[in-house]
Amino acid sequence: xxxVSQSPSNKVTEKGKDVELRCDPISGHTALYWYRQSLGQGLxxxxxFQGNSAPDKSGLPSDRFxxxxxxxxxxxxxxxxTQQEDSAVYLCASSLGLVEQFFGPGTRLTVx
Amino acid sequence: xxxxxxxxxxxHVQEGExxxxxxNSSTTLSNIQWYKQRPGGHPVFLIQLVKSGEVKKQKRLTxxxxxAKKNSSLHITATxxxxxxxxxxxxxxxxxxxIFGQGTELSVKP
Numbered sequence: 001x002x003x004v005s006q007s008p009s010n011k012v013t014e015k016g017k018d019v020e021l022r023c024d025p026i027s028g029h030t031a032l033y034w035y036r037q038s039l040g041q042g043l044x045x046x047x048x049f050q051g052n053s054a055p056d057k058s059g060l061p062s063d064r065f066x067x068x069x070x071x072x073x074x075x076x077x078x079x080x081x082t083q084q085e086d087s088a089v090y091l092c093a094s095s096l097g098l099v100e101q102f103f104g105p106g107t108r109l110t111v112x
Numbered sequence: 113x114x115x116x117x118x119x120x121x122x123x124h125v126q127e128g129e130x131x132x133x134x135x136n137s138s139t140t141l142s143n144i145q146w147y148k149q150r151p152g153g154h155p156v157f158l159i160q161l162v163k164s165g166e167v168k169k170q171k172r173l174t175x176x177x178x179x180a181k182k183n184s185s186l187h188i189t190a191t192x193x194x195x196x197x198x199x200x201x202x203x204x205x206x207x208x209x210x211i212f213g214q215g216t217e218l219s220v221k222p
Contacts, residue, residue: 031208033210037213040217042118042212042214042215043155043200043212043214043215045210045211046210048208048209050208050215056115056209058209091154091155093155097144098142098204098208099160100145100156100157100160101145101147101202101210102156102157103154103155103156104138104154105153105154
């Protein structure tokens with residue numbers, strides 16, 4: 001079946017603008033994760049959704065970042081008042097329980 | 113908070129040489145997973161280790177989970193150019209959250 005999809009694949013925005021990044025997880029996967037990866041760096045955990053439980057937001061770097069997951073499926077990561085340091089690849093992953101995570105191709109965000 | 117440290121950060125080898133990356137956690141892990149990210153790609157799951165002292169092999173790759181479930185290693189025998197990429201370990205801690213190491217970037221010179 002289809003894997004994890006993310007849109008857009010690339011986003012260029014101006015400093016101060018808001019952006020929305022979308023993730024479509026694999027159907028039936030109960031867990032959904034957002035990560036941020038700066039050039040040549042590791043994976044920085046942002047937020048984790050598991051079923052109907054309250055999300056783990058412990059990785060969100062500031063209150064400009066928020067995420068929601070509607071109907072236990074699609075998720076949107078919103079960054080308000082973008083800054084240049086927000087430039088990175090934003091990766092979404094989904095999993096069925098506490099096993100392997102399937103990653104999407106990522107959204108490359110560039111803040112000018 | 114829980115941390116997973118991975119070394120080395122970079123490793124450059126000649127094709128045919130062996131390669132090892134090490135992963136250490138500040139706390140005991142429920143399990144550990146390994147991922148590979150090719151240049152320009154996204155992380156792809158390789159394997160999961162659950163049991164204390166577990167060793168698993170995938171062709172030229174050998175994965176180990178320490179007895180105390182706080183460390184792990186990935187060893188590649190006789191590297192090939194197709195092994196190029198960044199290898200990440202990820203430990204499953206409390207709350208079902210995976211904590212990723214910083215990764216080891218492997219380059220292989222033909």
